[in-house]
Amino acid sequence: MHNQPSVSELVRAVKNFVDKTAMPELSGRSGFHARVASNVLGTILRDLDARESNDTREHARLVALLDADPSLSLDELNAKLRQKIRSGELTIQSAELMDHLKKTAIDQLKVDQPNYSALTKALEE
Amino acid sequence: MEKLFFPLNVAKMSDSQEFRLSLQAVLRNVYGNELLVDAVDRLSGGASQETWLLRLSKGNAPETLILRRAPEGVEKSPDSAAIGLANEAKLIQAAEAAGVPVPKVVRVLEDDNGLGDGFFMNRVEGETIARRILRDEKFSKARQVLPEQCGKALAGIHSIDVQAGDPPLKLSSGLDQLTYYEDIYKSTGAYRPIFDLAMVWLRENAPDPVAPVLVHGDFRLGNIMVDESGLAAVLDWELCHIGDPREDIAWMCTNSWRFGHAEKRLGGFGDVEPLLDAYAKQGGQQFTPSDIDWWEMLGSMKWGVMCMTMYESFRSGADSGVERAAIGRRVSETEMDLINLLEDQPRA
Numbered sequence: 001m002h003n004q005p006s007v008s009e010l011v012r013a014v015k016n017f018v019d020k021t022a023m024p025e026l027s028g029r030s031g032f033h034a035r036v037a038s039n040v041l042g043t044i045l046r047d048l049d050a051r052e053s054n055d056t057r058e059h060a061r062l063v064a065l066l067d068a069d070p071s072l073s074l075d076e077l078n079a080k081l082r083q084k085i086r087s088g089e090l091t092i093q094s095a096e097l098m099d100h101l102k103k104t105a106i107d108q109l110k111v112d113q114p115n116y117s118a119l120t121k122a123l124e125e
Numbered sequence: 126m127e128k129l130f131f132p133l134n135v136a137k138m139s140d141s142q143e144f145r146l147s148l149q150a151v152l153r154n155v156y157g158n159e160l161l162v163d164a165v166d167r168l169s170g171g172a173s174q175e176t177w178l179l180r181l182s183k184g185n186a187p188e189t190l191i192l193r194r195a196p197e198g199v200e201k202s203p204d205s206a207a208i209g210l211a212n213e214a215k216l217i218q219a220a221e222a223a224g225v226p227v228p229k230v231v232r233v234l235e236d237d238n239g240l241g242d243g244f245f246m247n248r249v250e251g252e253t254i255a256r257r258i259l260r261d262e263k264f265s266k267a268r269q270v271l272p273e274q275c276g277k278a279l280a281g282i283h284s285i286d287v288q289a290g291d292p293p294l295k296l297s298s299g300l301d302q303l304t305y306y307e308d309i310y311k312s313t314g315a316y317r318p319i320f321d322l323a324m325v326w327l328r329e330n331a332p333d334p335v336a337p338v339l340v341h342g343d344f345r346l347g348n349i350m351v352d353e354s355g356l357a358a359v360l361d362w363e364l365c366h367i368g369d370p371r372e373d374i375a376w377m378c379t380n381s382w383r384f385g386h387a388e389k390r391l392g393g394f395g396d397v398e399p400l401l402d403a404y405a406k407q408g409g410q411q412f413t414p415s416d417i418d419w420w421e422m423l424g425s426m427k428w429g430v431m432c433m434t435m436y437e438s439f440r441s442g443a444d445s446g447v448e449r450a451a452i453g454r455r456v457s458e459t460e461m462d463l464i465n466l467l468e469d470q471p472r473a
Contacts, residue, residue, distance in 0.1 A: 033447055040451050078316045085321045092326060092467050101319050102468070105460045112454040117387035118380055118461040 008048050015041040046111040054107045061100045148179060148192065151238050152245065155231060160184030165192075174210065174363065178248070187247060190231060194243025207363040210234075212292035214244040216285070216339075216362050225281040226358050249358040255346035255384040259393050267355040272395035274356040275344075275377065276403030282359070283338040283370045283409055297366045298334060299423055303327050306430040313433050319460040319467075323426050326467060332371075332419050335410060340368040345382040346392045370410060374400065375420030380462045381428045390414075422466045429459030 005013070015038060023034045055074055062077040063070045066084070084090040090097045102122065109119045149162040164180040168191075177192040193210055208216075214233045221227050228246040258264050287294055297305075307324050310317075342364030350358040376382065377392045386393030391400055397414050405411040436453030438444040 036451050037447050040447060040454075043451075043454055075316065078318060081318045082316060082321050085318055085325060088325070090322075092322065092470055093472055097322075098464070098468060101322065102464050105319060105457060105464050108457040109461050112457045115385075116458045116461065117383065117385045118458065118465055121387060122461060122465065 008045060011041055011044050011048070015045070043112060046114070050107070050111050054111070057107070058104055061103065065096050065100050147238070147240055151232065151234065151240070152179075152181070152186070152190070153184070155245075156181070156184035156186040158184075160186050174207075175243075179245075189248045190245050191228065191248050192243055192245050194234065194241050196241040208292065208294060208365055210242040210244055210363075212294075213362045213365070214246075215292050216287075216365050217246070219285045219287075220282055220359065220362075223281040223285050225278050226356055228358050228360070249350045251350040251352035251357040253347060253350055253360070255382075255393070258346060258351045259384055259386055263353055264351060267351050267353055268394040270355040271351065272391050272397070272399040273403040275349075275391075276400035276409075277407045278356060278359055279341070279344065279370070279373050279400075280404045280407035280409035282341050282344075282373070285339045287339045287367065294339070295366045296337065297340075297368045298337070299369055299372065299420065300328070300331050302368075302372075302423065302427065303331075306427050309434060310430050313437060315433060317429075317456065317460060319463050320426065320429060323422060323463045323467060326470070327419065327423055327426065330419060330470075332416070335369060335371070337367050338370050340366055340370065341373050342366055342368075343376070344373045345377045345379075346384060346394075347382070369420070371412060371417050371420045372423075374404070374412065375417040376424050378417060378421050379424030379428060381425065381459060418466075422463065425459045425462040425466065429456050429463070432456045432459070 018034055018038045018041065023031065023038065026034050059070075059074050059077065062068065062074070062081060063072075066077060066080050068077055068080060072080075081090070085097075092098060106119065106122055109116055113119070145162050145165050148165060149160065152162060153160050160181060161183045162179055163182055166178045168176045168178050174193055174195050177194070179190045179192060181188060181190060193213070195210060211233055214230045217227045217230050221229070228249050231245040231247060233244040234240050234242060252258055252261075252264070258267070303324065310320055310324070341359065341362065343361050344359070348359075348361040349356060350360060374397070378390050378397055380387055383389060383393035389395055391397045397417070401412050401414065432452050432455045435449050436456075439446070439449035439453070
């Protein structure tokens with residue numbers, strides 16, 4: 001498949017339309033939804049950019065934390081992690097667990113809501 | 126999941142004459158036969174119920190009134206925590222008697238009005254939008270006095286006697302809520318280990334219960350009307366239940382409701398200590414800031430699961446709106462809050 005324009009470029013073009021053309025024409029609930037739509041397009045762009053490297057890092061951290069088979073998928077590893085948390089084998093006393101969860105939360109939030117107050121605080125630390 | 130959706134009421138009669146004239150007929154019983162309802166506009170906000178602004182003239186009527194209603198034929202979710210509008214009206218009236226600033230209830234809809242459930246109330250002037258209350262210079266004095274006023278209002282709400290069963294309200298303790306939201310979380314099939322860790326921790330560290338009171342259930346910026354002198358009215362009583370007083374205090378402190386001003390624990394505008402002092406002075410129990418820590422974590426967990434639920438309504442096809450899809454990407458905000466709060470707990 002050709003890639004000109006790329007998916008990112010197409011999304012950027014739609015976001016430009018929403019921001020510069022549609023939003024100024026809208027008010028009330030439609031205006032609000034246009035703003036939400038524009039934010040969603042921003043999330044899509046960040047997701048396209050970061051997902052692959054975030055998933056790779058999360059996968060590597062989980063394999064180390066759980067001492068698990070690296071051929072397991074991210075979902076399978078997270079299912080194992082949940083099991084260990086639910087059984088009490090991993091608790092907040094585990095620095096490795098807390099480190100992994102915090103890094104995962106930061107990476108996710110950078111994509112989802114990069115302006116959220118708690119992210120700013122976490123990044124300062 | 127289906128039964129967990131918040132009902133979304135699409136007004137089919139939004140601009141119709143019929144609706145306006147029906148409202149006029151009901152209100153003529155209050156303000157006399159001269160009364161005219163000149164305009165009816167749907168206000169935004171309020172996901173589970175409709176809120177309308179009415180413009181009135183003639184008769185012995187104020188210029189404006191607010192109608193809160195759930196139209197007939199809208200299927201109410203059986204599991205929904207909402208108490209119903211007639212009960213909400215009762216509680217607002219009881220709160221008024223307890224000295225809590227609230228809108229005045231003018232008239233409750235009856236079955237033969239054919240307008241569904243609801244009530245008319247007077248329109249309280251002021252601002253509900255949190256970002257404006259937190260940012261605008263004209264609310265700077267309000268921000269200073271709000272902690273104390275909120276403490277006083279909560280003490281008033283918590284003093285209302287509803288133990289006799291009128292209106293009938295559900296008893297919902299902190300652990301009840303943990304179980305309720307944990308079940309929803311599990312039913313979504315989502316894997317978000319931070320929620321598992323928070324749920325395990327909350328269950329193992331639940332504080333001893335205190336005597337149950339009437340809990341507002343959604344006491345936070347966005348659901349209070351604020352004017353330049355502070356708290357003008359407590360709104361949105363639909364999630365009232367019998368429960369733990371610390372729930373109400375902590376909900377306003379939950380970081381999701383600090384609207385970006387994380388450094389101010391109370392709603393992004395103040396410290397919690399003046400609220401607790403005013404609360405105790407007004408007859409409430411004496412709590413310390415750390416007494417509400419558990420409830421604050423519960424609050425972040427609850428809001429995270431509520432965001433998952435709202436996204437579920439998109440995923441299932443019940444609501445195709447962009448807002449419902451987008452809110453699923455706000456769950457990570459509460460994950461960050463939960464991990465920060467868990468890190469603050471005593472660790473070996």
